[in-house]
Amino acid sequence: MKPKLYRALGLMSGTSIDGIDAAMIETDGYSHVRPLGFAGRPYDTAFRDNLRAHLGNANGRQDAGVAAFERELTVMHAEIALALMREIAVTPDFIGFHGQTLFHNPAERMTVQIGDGALLATLTGVPTVNDFRSADVRAGGNGAPLVPLYHRALVTGMAKPALILNIGGVSNVTWIGGDGDDEILAFDVGPGNALLDDWVLRHTGQPFDENGLLAAAGTIDSAAVEFAMMREFFTRQPPKSLDRDQFRKYVPEHLNAADGAATLTMITARGVAAALPFLPQMPEVIYVAGGGRHNTTLMRWIADVTALSVRSVDELGWSGDGLEAEAFAYLAVRSVLGEPLSLPLTTGVPRPMPGGKLHRV
Numbered sequence: 333m334k335p336k337l338y339r340a341l342g343l344m345s346g347t348s349i350d351g352i353d354a355a356m357i358e359t360d361g362y363s364h365v366r367p368l369g370f371a372g373r374p375y376d377t378a379f380r381d382n383l384r385a386h387l388g389n390a391n392g393r394q395d396a397g398v399a400a401f402e403r404e405l406t407v408m409h410a411e412i413a414l415a416l417m418r419e420i421a422v423t424p425d426f427i428g429f430h431g432q433t434l435f436h437n438p439a440e441r442m443t444v445q446i447g448d449g450a451l452l453a454t455l456t457g458v459p460t461v462n463d464f465r466s467a468d469v470r471a472g473g474n475g476a477p478l479v480p481l482y483h484r485a486l487v488t489g490m491a492k493p494a495l496i497l498n499i500g501g502v503s504n505v506t507w508i509g510g511d512g513d514d515e516i517l518a519f520d521v522g523p524g525n526a527l528l529d530d531w532v533l534r535h536t537g538q539p540f541d542e543n544g545l546l547a548a549a550g551t552i553d554s555a556a557v558e559f560a561m562m563r564e565f566f567t568r569q570p571p572k573s574l575d576r577d578q579f580r581k582y583v584p585e586h587l588n589a590a591d592g593a594a595t596l597t598m599i600t601a602r603g604v605a606a607a608l609p610f611l612p613q614m615p616e617v618i619y620v621a622g623g624g625r626h627n628t629t630l631m632r633w634i635a636d637v638t639a640l641s642v643r644s645v646d647e648l649g650w651s652g653d654g655l656e657a658e659a660f661a662y663l664a665v666r667s668v669l670g671e672p673l674s675l676p677l678t679t680g681v682p683r684p685m686p687g688g689k690l691h692r693v
Contacts, residue, residue, distance in 0.1 A: 335360035338668075339368065341416065341424040341458070342661030343409050345432045347501025347576040348525045348623055349383055350539065351375045352409055354416045355657035356424060361665040363488045369420035370654035373412045379404075383432065388577060390435040392444040398434070402446040405432055409447065410455035417456075427452065428664030428688075429462040430656075436575040438474045453691040461664040463689040468674045473681030474573035480506040480518035480678045481666070482659035486650060495615040496645065497634075499624025500656070501526035501576040503603055506678075507611050517612065518678040519570030522603020525624050526576040527583055528596040535589035544629025547597040550590030556582070560599045566606040571680035600624070601633040608638060617641045619648060621655045664688065 337360050344353045351374035358366040375383065383405075386398055393399045409429060417423055431447025449462030465475035479498060483506040487494045492515075496506045503524040509515040528547075529540045541547055560582040565572065584595045608614065618640050624630055625644045635642040646652045663673050667688030674685045 335362060335364070337364065338426065338665045339422055339424045340426045340428060340661035340665050341413055342428040342430075342657040342659065342664065343413060344430045344657040344660055345405070345409070346656060347433060348529060349375065349380055349387075349501065350529070350623065352412050353654055353657040354412045355651065355654040355661060356416060356420060356422055357658050357661045359485075359662050359665055361662065361669050361671060363485050365485050365658075365662065367651060367654070367658060368422055369416055370651055370657070371412055371416040371419065372653060373408070386434055388435055390437070390442060390444060392434060393446055398446060402448055403451065405446060406448040406451045407455065410452050413452075413456050424458055426664045426668060427456060427458045427460040428464075428660035428662070429460050430464060430660045431462055436475065436573065438469050438573060441469050441472070443469045443475045449689060449691040453693050457693055459693055460691045461667045461688040462691070464660065464663060464667070464673060464687055467687035468679050468681050468685050471681050471685055473674055473679035473685060474571055475679060476520060476573040477504040477506070477518050477678065478663060478673060479656055479659040480516060481673065481675070482662045484508050484511070484516055485662065493611070493613045493615050495611070495618050497604060497618050497620045498656070499524045499600070499620060499622040499630070502574050503600060503624070505604070505607055507615070509612060513675050513684065514677065516675065516677055517570065517610070519572050519607070519610070520574045521607040522566065522574070523579045523596070523600050524622070527579060528593060528600065531583065531592050531596055532589075535592065540623070541593050541597070541627060544597065544627040546590050547593040548629045550588075550592070550594030552598045553584055553587055553591060553595045556584040556587070556595050557598050557602060561602055561606065566603065570610050571678060573679070597627070597630050598633060600630060601637050604634050605637040615640070617643055619643055619645045621645045621650070621652050623653075625652055
């Protein structure tokens with residue numbers, strides 16, 4: 333008997349803090365995935381600045397200011413979810429609500445994502461799953477990345493090994509050699525867009541380095557790159573994960589805008605190259621998802637330092653912008669089914685780990 337198909341809507345606000353992505357899929361929670369729609373909503377400057385002020389707060393909603401902000405964040409997510417539901421005329425069976433990560437330190441078994449799942453369920457009228465990471469972290473896992481099982485579903489039928497690189501605020505990879513739980517490996521590889529975006533905003537007033545033009549005009553400070561690459565993180569055996577600001581002290585504050593952008597872009601590229609020796613088998617192509625795939629300088633430099641073909645996942649017919657939101661729709665269904673969201677080789681958790689908390693209407 334074929335597994336039941338569900339319609340699920342995923343909501344993602346990542347470490348790049350640029351906005352909310354909403355995506356609807358049809359899935360059985362296993363290998364069947366069919367995209368149904370996508371919508372994105374950028375944060376305005378005032379909201380992004382407010383969010384940035386809360387980053388790093390390990391107390392989370394215990395602080396009154398964070399609790400009020402969490403409600404505002406949740407209402408915003410509900411609005412885009414309802415807008416997508418109206419646009420494609422589909423009411424999902426479940427919503428997967430990632431929320432916003434404020435603090436992530438798995439070494440101390442702490443991770444803080446804000447977003448009120450019960451309120452979102454009430455506002456949308458749809459049962460909502462949130463709190464995807466806590467069970468993994470409590471069990472001793474890294475709590476990230478959580479997208480790999482969705483990547484595995486997407487590469488069904490593709491040549492293996494396949495390597496998916498997601499460049500959001502932090503960069504992470506998923507290597508898939510086959511269908512078994514011992515044939516998938518995933519881990520954070522280093523900084524993504526977060527430090528570069530912050531740098532560009534501070535020096536130019538623009539939210540990101542469009543097409544990598546600023547970095548392309550700069551000169552890389554090789555000493556600053558090598559100083560960052562000496563960090564123990566790059567030689568640590570995966571699985572492993574990062575908080576968006578853990579490389580903050582490696583930002584080259586002594587450089588001008590273009591040289592700093594070039595240096596930070598190269599650090600991101602070199603992080604990808606440093607990940608390759610950990611892979612069980614080398615792929616022929618790196619397929620890139622996330623906002624970083626729009627940065628043509630970064631894509632070119634990754635190809636240069638890895639000596640591999642680097643392509644956008646859009647070439648596979650995937651939604652490069654909506655992939656993470658789709659993943660949390662998929663994980664919501666797996667959560668309801670009681671299936672694992674993470675594995676020992678994706679987050680370092682001791683055993684396949686279910687997770688998420690369901691809020692019924």
